Amino acid sequence: MTYTYNRVLRGVSIDDAEKRVRAALADKGFGVLTVIDVKTTMKEKIDVDMDGYRILGACNPEMAHKAIGIEPRVGAMLPCNVILRETNGGTEISAINPVASMQAIDNDQLHEVAAEVRDMLCETVDAA
Numbered sequence: 830m831t832y833t834y835n836r837v838l839r840g841v842s843i844d845d846a847e848k849r850v851r852a853a854l855a856d857k858g859f860g861v862l863t864v865i866d867v868k869t870t871m872k873e874k875i876d877v878d879m880d881g882y883r884i885l886g887a888c889n890p891e892m893a894h895k896a897i898g899i900e901p902r903v904g905a906m907l908p909c910n911v912i913l914r915e916t917n918g919g920t921e922i923s924a925i926n927p928v929a930s931m932q933a934i935d936n937d938q939l940h941e942v943a944a945e946v947r948d949m950l951c952e953t954v955d956a957a
Contacts, residue, residue, distance in 0.1 A: 832930065833923040834951045837916060843881040846913050846920035846957065850885065853956040854911070857949045859887045862908050881915035892946050900939045906930055909950060922957055924950040 838846050851861055863886035871877045886908040896903045912923040927943040927950070 830926065830929045830932075832926050833912075834926055834947070834954055835921060835923045836954045836957070837919050837921045838957065839919040841920050843883065843913050843915050843920045846922060847883065847885070849957040850911060850913065850922055850953070853953040854885075854887050856956065857889065857953050858891060859889045859909075859949075859953070862886045862888050881913070881920075883913045885911045885913070887911050887950075889946065889949065892942060892949070896939060896942050896946075899942065900934055900936050903931075903934065903939065906934075909946060911950070911953075922954050924954050926950075 838849070841849070854861065863884075865884040865886075867882040867884060868879050871879055887910070888908040893904075893907055896907070909927060910925050912921075914921045914923065927946045928940065931939055931943040
């Protein structure tokens with residue numbers, strides 16, 4: 830089982846990819862809670878240059894509420910991260926596969942919720 834679902838947007842800048850991903854996430858009921866600009870952070874903290882790399886912490890409140898109701902400590906594994914990474918010729922989008930990450934928790938009910946979220950995130954990546 831792969832831990833991310835990926836797609837490359839050829840000829841699309843990281844800024845434009847982020848706009849597209851945010852819109853697609855919103856269409857599925859997700860909001861972006863956090864943005865980590867890894868490129869800037871690495872330059873500031875350890876003076877390393879790298880290609881654009883952003884981590885969007887996405888959350889669908891209804892699905893998060895459902896998961897927390899089933900397994901209260903699951904919040905340690907939230908939000909769902911979506912990565913934007915500059916590549917040769919475009920930007921790669923990678924969304925976490927919550928089914929893979931939730932395998933660490935022995936709870937079939939939670940796994941069902943994770944599968945729903947996985948499908949929503951895959952549809953988001955495809956729509957971006």
